[in-house]
Amino acid sequence: MAGMGADIQVVHTTGRNNCGGRCVIHAHVRDGRIESLSTETPGGQAGAPLTACVRGMHYHKTFLGEGRLRWPLKRVGRRGEGRFQRIGWEEAVDEVARQWIRIRDKYGPGSRYVNYGTGMDGVLSANRMAKRLLSLDGGFLGYYNSYSTACISQATRLMYGTCQTGSSLSEWLNAGMILLWGHNPAETKFDGSMHYLRQAKEKGIPIVVIDPRRNDTAAALDAEWIGIRPATDSALADAMAYVIVKEGLQDQEFLDRCCLGFDKAHMPAGVDPSECYLSYLQGEKDGIPKTPLWAERITGIEAKAIEGLAVRYACAKPAALIQGYGAQRHAYGEQSARGGILLACLTGNVGVKGGWASGTADLSVHRQPSFPVPDNPYQKRIPVFLWTEAVLRGHEMTAADGVEGGGRLDSDIKMIVNLAGNTLINQHSDINRTARILEDTSKCEFILCSDLFMTSSAKFADILLPGVSMLESENMTVPWKYGDFLGFNNQVVAPLYEGRFEYSWLVEVAEKIGLGQEFSQGRTASQWLEAIYEDLRISEPELPDFKTLKEAGIYRYRNNPAVVAFEKQRQNPESYPFPTPSGKVEIFSETVFRGRFAEYFPAIPRYVDPPEGPKDPLVKRYPLQLIGWHTKRRCHSIHDNNLEMHSIDPQCLWMHPDDARERGIRDGETVLAWNSRGRVRIPVKITDRIVRGVVGMAQGAWYRPDKDKTDLGGSINVLTSQRPTPYARGNPQHTNLVQVSSCKSFGL
Numbered sequence: 001m002a003g004m005g006a007d008i009q010v011v012h013t014t015g016r017n018n019c020g021g022r023c024v025i026h027a028h029v030r031d032g033r034i035e036s037l038s039t040e041t042p043g044g045q046a047g048a049p050l051t052a053c054v055r056g057m058h059y060h061k062t063f064l065g066e067g068r069l070r071w072p073l074k075r076v077g078r079r080g081e082g083r084f085q086r087i088g089w090e091e092a093v094d095e096v097a098r099q100w101i102r103i104r105d106k107y108g109p110g111s112r113y114v115n116y117g118t119g120m121d122g123v124l125s126a127n128r129m130a131k132r133l134l135s136l137d138g139g140f141l142g143y144y145n146s147y148s149t150a151c152i153s154q155a156t157r158l159m160y161g162t163c164q165t166g167s168s169l170s171e172w173l174n175a176g177m178i179l180l181w182g183h184n185p186a187e188t189k190f191d192g193s194m195h196y197l198r199q200a201k202e203k204g205i206p207i208v209v210i211d212p213r214r215n216d217t218a219a220a221l222d223a224e225w226i227g228i229r230p231a232t233d234s235a236l237a238d239a240m241a242y243v244i245v246k247e248g249l250q251d252q253e254f255l256d257r258c259c260l261g262f263d264k265a266h267m268p269a270g271v272d273p274s275e276c277y278l279s280y281l282q283g284e285k286d287g288i289p290k291t292p293l294w295a296e297r298i299t300g301i302e303a304k305a306i307e308g309l310a311v312r313y314a315c316a317k318p319a320a321l322i323q324g325y326g327a328q329r330h331a332y333g334e335q336s337a338r339g340g341i342l343l344a345c346l347t348g349n350v351g352v353k354g355g356w357a358s359g360t361a362d363l364s365v366h367r368q369p370s371f372p373v374p375d376n377p378y379q380k381r382i383p384v385f386l387w388t389e390a391v392l393r394g395h396e397m398t399a400a401d402g403v404e405g406g407g408r409l410d411s412d413i414k415m416i417v418n419l420a421g422n423t424l425i426n427q428h429s430d431i432n433r434t435a436r437i438l439e440d441t442s443k444c445e446f447i448l449c450s451d452l453f454m455t456s457s458a459k460f461a462d463i464l465l466p467g468v469s470m471l472e473s474e475n476m477t478v479p480w481k482y483g484d485f486l487g488f489n490n491q492v493v494a495p496l497y498e499g500r501f502e503y504s505w506l507v508e509v510a511e512k513i514g515l516g517q518e519f520s521q522g523r524t525a526s527q528w529l530e531a532i533y534e535d536l537r538i539s540e541p542e543l544p545d546f547k548t549l550k551e552a553g554i555y556r557y558r559n560n561p562a563v564v565a566f567e568k569q570r571q572n573p574e575s576y577p578f579p580t581p582s583g584k585v586e587i588f589s590e591t592v593f594r595g596r597f598a599e600y601f602p603a604i605p606r607y608v609d610p611p612e613g614p615k616d617p618l619v620k621r622y623p624l625q626l627i628g629w630h631t632k633r634r635c636h637s638i639h640d641n642n643l644e645m646h647s648i649d650p651q652c653l654w655m656h657p658d659d660a661r662e663r664g665i666r667d668g669e670t671v672l673a674w675n676s677r678g679r680v681r682i683p684v685k686i687t688d689r690i691v692r693g694v695v696g697m698a699q700g701a702w703y704r705p706d707k708d709k710t711d712l713g714g715s716i717n718v719l720t721s722q723r724p725t726p727y728a729r730g731n732p733q734h735t736n737l738v739q740v741s742s743c744k745s746f747g748l
């Protein structure tokens with residue numbers, strides 16, 4: 001792991017945050033201190049380079065900088081107030097073990113919950129380690145879904161039966177056209193996406209970006225931008241489908257052979273054929289053909305532009321419609337995701353080189369290692385977004401709330417383990433509501449947090465433990481999404497203060513509750529990494545020995561077969577059915593049609609007006625749609641306390657010039673954005689890079705309330721809602737209505 005030069009030692013390592021990529025980092029260390037970081041230069045690597053971006057190059061300044069938690073803390077004030085007292089590690093471990101058992105015995109194992117948190121996105125994830133111990137000692141309430149892809153993943157599974165719908169990114173270079181739909185990899189990375197998109201541009205492949213903002217990707221690639229009203233993507237998809245069918249440009253052969261429910265002739269037996277998608281498009285039941293003009297009124301995109309886009313996409317042959325996750329983190333996010341998949345099927349771009357099946361587009365060519373968690377003896381699971389509901393009224397929650405594993409939950413959540421995560425407050429919706437729920441110590445009785453900093457979530461801990469960053473501990477990393485490598489996260493410097501890697505104190509908790517040997521199997525964290533790696537080498541024989549991986553910090557696989565998703569299914573659907581109940585791509589879902597969702601969730605990918613969308617009567621009071629996005633200068637909330645990063649993308653509210661003029665707002669002034677859930681004070685940026693009627697701010701800024709609970713940090717989750725999406729029960733964090741005024745009008 002180390003190369004020597006004068007008295008500088010170079011340690012090769014990789015990042016482990018959930019930031020859309022992994023970077024190769026060379027840490028230059030002298031006398032146990034990091035002097036600087038460097039990274040690999042692009043060019044010459046097989047596949048996409050892993051050159052660090054601005055976040056990676058700031059790891060040492062963020063993680064070893066100001067404000068680190070120094071020692072274990074115990075709450076002394078009201079919960080959430082942020083008053084703590086220093087305690088020793090022994091007392092902390094004692095208290096954790098005591099509550100762990102007390103709560104299990106009093107309320108049952110299903111009252112214990114490990115909160116979503118992705119600060120440690122390595123093989124040794126603090127959450128998986130905690131789940132291992134909980135599983136060994138009776139179980140815990142599990143969750144499914146993520147904050148990232150709840151809607152798109154459920155939608156993709158509904159239509160294709162799997163989320164493995166991604167092909168090799170090099171296939172983009174075979175496309176006749178690329179549509180980036182709610183996708184902004186110039187900021188969100190998605191591993192090597194920009195590497196291939198830049199090559200596609202050089203080849204002259206037309207690239208179109210569909211987004212309420214002219215995002216950084218559109219700017220970087222000088223791509224055509226189609227500005228859409230948020231949460232209306234499936235209306236655009238419907239109208240594009242309408243045009244494609246009207247012009248006879250659909251791939252009828254693929255639809256007939258591989259899809260269910262497009263037209264009357266291909267509907268499941270026993271279902272009224274006019275429930276099919278084509279009947280809906282033509283307005284057979286509602287009398288409304290889904291024409292470009294119909295969609296113009298909903299999406300704000302001119303009918304002519306919709307027509308042109310539809311024809312170009314259908315004629316490009318093959319074309320890649322690539323969905324980010326931005327259009328699905330919405331109130332009817334399932335439908336925007338299904339709309340993209342529908343278009344890929346309609347144009348026959350599934351299972352062909354240079355096409356793209358759309359949907360989640362997961363791709364795994366190599367086996368991914370993970371830290372072993374034994375089967376959870378308590379089998380019930382909630383949708384991850386509903387954990388606040390499970391604190392409030394878990395004992396009432398059933399399948400109607402998305403509970404899996406049978407029946408009602410046995411208990412409310414009484415203990416939360418929140419390690420390396422900020423979804424306890426900052427990253428979950430409706431911060432004011434969440435805070436009210438957590439402040440009540442008679443509801444959730446014990447909250448355990450570990451972090452590096454006093455985040456808004458950490459303030460809600462009863463016991464708060466100081467962790468160690470990626471520069472002070474070891475881990476192994478896998479690609480974020482598409483990548484052909486395995487990374488090693490080497491320790492570079494000694495732990496700061498009394499910080500400890502979560503594994504080491506979890507072993508002590510395990511010992512206290514009599515499970516030391518079962519939990520650790522006698523291994524240190526390092527030994528676990530080695531054992532997991534050796535197991536991986538059995539199925540990935542080209543991997544080098546452990547020492548070689550560690551020294552290099554990265555291993556790039558040589559053997560990377562090119563993948564085209566669903567190639568076999570397309571060629572021979574009889575022998576290789578799609579993994580859905582019908583064996584076909586389910587444009588019409590009988591599961592939905594006959595299921596308990598049918599009342600409020602359609603069986604086909606059609607547009608539905610979402611709550612807090614542009615047609616909600618609430619627009620009279622809150623006339624602006626508010627969206628968020630993932631900024632290049634943070635990984636969620638990480639780096640926000642690194643002031644050096646602020647100038648890279650100052651936190652501000654994007655607003656269209658006409659909306660600003662109507663409100664007498666000037667560029668750069670501080671405004672108040674509010675709705676019934678909360679208030680944020682934030683400087684405004686007036687720009688025609690965002691469509692009219694829409695405002696937006698990057699998600700992840702630290703919540704900093706003043707004494708009236710007005711947030712001064714620009715934290716969007718003060719304004720977002722906890723209303724789950726209809727089918728996935730996902731997070732609708734980009735669908736919000738707000739009003740914005742100059743602070744001056746309030747005398748502020």
Ligand SMILES: Nc1nc2c(c(=O)[nH]1)N[C@H]1C(S)=C(S)[C@@H](COP(=O)(O)OP(=O)(O)OC[C@H]3O[C@@H](n4cnc5c(=O)[nH]c(N)nc54)[C@H](O)[C@@H]3O)O[C@H]1N2
Pocket residue numbers: 018019020021147148149181182183184187188189190210211212213215228229230231232233324325326327328329330627628629630631632633634635636637700734
């Ligand atoms: N720099 C950085 N990169 C990251 C992360 C980070 O925090 N920072 N986080 C990583 C993680 S965990 C994830 S899950 C991914 C998230 O990846 P995404 O969810 O794809 O990222 P977002 O920025 O939320 O959304 C992408 C784009 O969708 C647009 N958008 C919003 N609403 C709509 C809509 O209604 N319709 C359309 N068409 N577009 C819309 C946004 O303006 C944005 O430009 O990013 C990963 N990469």
Ligand SMILES: Nc1nc2c(c(=O)[nH]1)N[C@H]1C(S)=C(S)[C@@H](COP(=O)(O)OP(=O)(O)OC[C@H]3O[C@@H](n4cnc5c(=O)[nH]c(N)nc54)[C@H](O)[C@@H]3O)O[C@H]1N2
Pocket residue numbers: 018116117118119120147148149329419420421422423424427428450451452453455466467468469470628629630635636637638699700716717720733734
């Ligand atoms: N409004 C809105 N909200 C969103 C989103 C959105 O688009 N809009 N995106 C959602 C998405 S996609 C996601 S994935 C979630 C992300 O939600 P989180 O995973 O909660 O996001 P982070 O802010 O990255 O939180 C990581 C925490 O871990 C800490 N940490 C970092 N490294 C270490 C370490 O080595 N050890 C320890 N102990 N702690 C560490 C950091 O200080 C930070 O507090 O947010 C979701 N929230």
Ligand SMILES: [Mo]
Pocket residue numbers: 018147148149
């Ligand atoms: Mo995410």
